[in-house]
Amino acid sequence: MTASPRPFLLGPNQYGKAEIRVLKTTRDGATHHVRDLNVSVALAGDMDAVHYDGSNAGVLPTDTAKNTVFAFARRHGIESPERFGIELARHFTTTQDSLHRARIRIEEYAWERTGDTGHSFVRAGRETRLAQVTCEGGDVEVLSGLTGMTVMNTTDSEFTGYVKDAYTTLPEDRDRILATAVTAWWRHRETNGAAPGPGWDDSYMAARTHLLDAFAGTYSLSLQQTLYRMGAHVLELGDGIDEIRLSLPNKHHFRLDLTPFDLSNEAAEGAVYFAADRPYGLIEATVLRAGAAALIPADLANL
Template sequence: MAFVLGPNRYGKAETRLVHVTREGDTHGLRDLNVSVALSGDLSATHLTGDNSGVLPTDTMKNTVYAFAREHGVGEPEAFALRLGRHFVSTQPQVSSARVSIEAYGWERLGPHSFRRKGDFTRLCVVTVSEDFTQVVSGLKDFVLLNSTASEFHGFPRDRYTTLPEATDRILATAVDARWRHLSDTAAWGESFEKAKDALVNAFVNTYSYSLQQTLFSMGTRVLDSRPEIAEIRLALPNKHHYLVDLSPFDLENPGEVFIAGDRPYGLIEGTVTRDDVPPAPTEWYL
């Protein structure tokens, strides 16, 4: 029996970068977590331990910091594109570079004072290869809640079903959304903010009979408003809220007092795509 090496990659994960832009008395701040993964002609190191084609992961870390100094950071997508193109163009054994960035938000309090914002984390994943460039943007941990305008009923029942039907419930989720761009050029900051706004508007304005319906509404709203986006994948955990039984205390509970459930939780996932765009050259939502 013979064994062969399958797909592989290596890199430097989670390089923390904080970049301060100093323009007189007014400073700017970028706070990133950068991961780089390279693939290509790397079989020798796996099969024989020959490291002649293995760019050290420490070099990747250093490149992140040096590029921040030499070129600035700017939007996460632009920074990831510069890094990815650098590794593919300077390392002949590397055929593909994947740069993933988590960007943490800060709110300005003054010319050089900031407060960390924790309402969501901005994401991007850029893949640069010899044949194509792919840009994916997104966000995670974006918590939204509607206190009404949500129902869930008409579902199949079997002998294990205990869930009552609901005609008025809290609908809450922590949005994880990733969207693939049609090209590697865009006004990245504006595109991200407008896509986020579209997600919020759809969640607020959709009377929901299921979280699946809300997911499709959110996805279609993004694609309808942002022509530069080819498709969007959403993962929506159902953050359950359970009405507290106050009858032991001779109290009514007309939909006011709830327990916020932790786990287990329902998880709804789906992709909304345009029917007139070519498929992604590689799996893009990982």
Template sequence: MPTTVLGQNQYGKAECRVVKVVRDGTTHHIKDLNVSVSLSGEMDEVHYSGSNANVLPTDTTKNTVYAFAREHGIASAEEFAALLARHFVAGQEQIHRARVRVEEYAWDRIAATGHSFVRDGRETRLAQVAYDGEQLQVIAGLKDLTVLNSTGSEFWGYAKDRYTTLPETHDRILATDVSARWRYGWTGADGAPAPDWDAAYARARTHILDAFAETYSLSLQQTMYRMGSRVVEHDADIEEIRFSLPNKHHFLVDMEPFGLKNEPDAPGGPVYFAADRPYGLIEATILREGAEQLIPVDLTTL
């Protein structure tokens, strides 16, 4: 019989949906989160013998999420995650590391009332906080931020082989669903105050959008690098940022069978077919010079 040993492991409660309402008179504020907690530490015996002596029930972690939302409120996704991560490590001797992931869903106020809201197709805000008893690692981000440039993009001069059929273009639609994660240099270990998480998120989002809009693109890779560089260069707290960008292809519809021209400069404007799959997938990490890459290459592991 082969000898086996236990490798890296963790456990916790996934996808605790939390909606916190703060009532400021007749004006209400909503925080809508999806919180996942993962714990690791001295867990060998539960795997080897089934002893639960060191296992804090996942139901307890779920209850803690809701209790903390009530007792401490939710100032930001990052701060809430850090509070939870510190609590689990400090409160249980056998737990050495906690990781808390948060998705935040945006609600926009309907102006007519102080208590009516609409989900308006906004991106999902993301946060992950890990704590090992000494230092915090804070990774923030977003997903499903859909952007499109109707011109100002080219794609030509690429390598070709016998299977290449894509025509070169000097005027195309460039569109993508931005998935991005960025890591803060702040760890909480030296007593320095935490960044203003909401302001930092807003800045990063703005720089991503501005760089996308302002870059005359010769490739999605070039645009992505400009987006990441702008975030890192404009925020001293951010050490690295990683993107996963699907190229949402838009192809000119062949109008020749109808005797119609359908070029980018066609009178009245061209018509495109929006293809949902297959799609190109462009990914990269942009780092501050001298920084260590710590964000996983596969963003689905975050």
């Protein structure tokens, strides 16, 4: 008797362990070094049986994925988020026949030394470093990035000449504050997981510097223009970077009308602003090297 076909089919799926917090210390005499990561593992492969029939024969437990992260941190150390992600992704896809794809997503939190002991640290009030490594069929894709890098220009920014309709109340401003909290992902050229020339850490710091330099050095007519200049600067100077995805929320600062108090409030005089946290404009775009394909998901910043 032939079994009737399934009325509903399993679509794309993955499983894993999310937000594995691991901190690795390295001692160089009296000077200590810290890598503080939040690691999420997503695995995919031959998973029809577990979904249709509840058979776990091809399922690597998510608890094992967690233990693997801890063991690899001790056995191999954490040279960089990218290198650590590559080692984990290759391990899962080469040691388990049922697993064909592994995606490792990593956040790194920065610590800075304080005092003169070599082992005292303060949590750095800066952006969070990001990395994502995907291994499938032996191919490795590496994305690097950052989030929460808050920047501000107090002049050299304007917003004029925009479309106005019956609902427009925003006045044009030729000397405004431009502030945003940058989230950026950039894709390294396909090198099968090999580090860029300067190494992963130096490559990250260089891209970060290029973003900051372009933000500071652009006379902004719109946040979109600033976004494009930031992305183009990374591609122009970045070693082996083909694509960058930027998400820039506009942290609005509205210059107040103080005329009811018989006070002027012009930007050139040193003005007072209202810092509004919401709602906010959200500007997002991908900047590509000519001839490259856009491969970074448009909604990656929100995943």
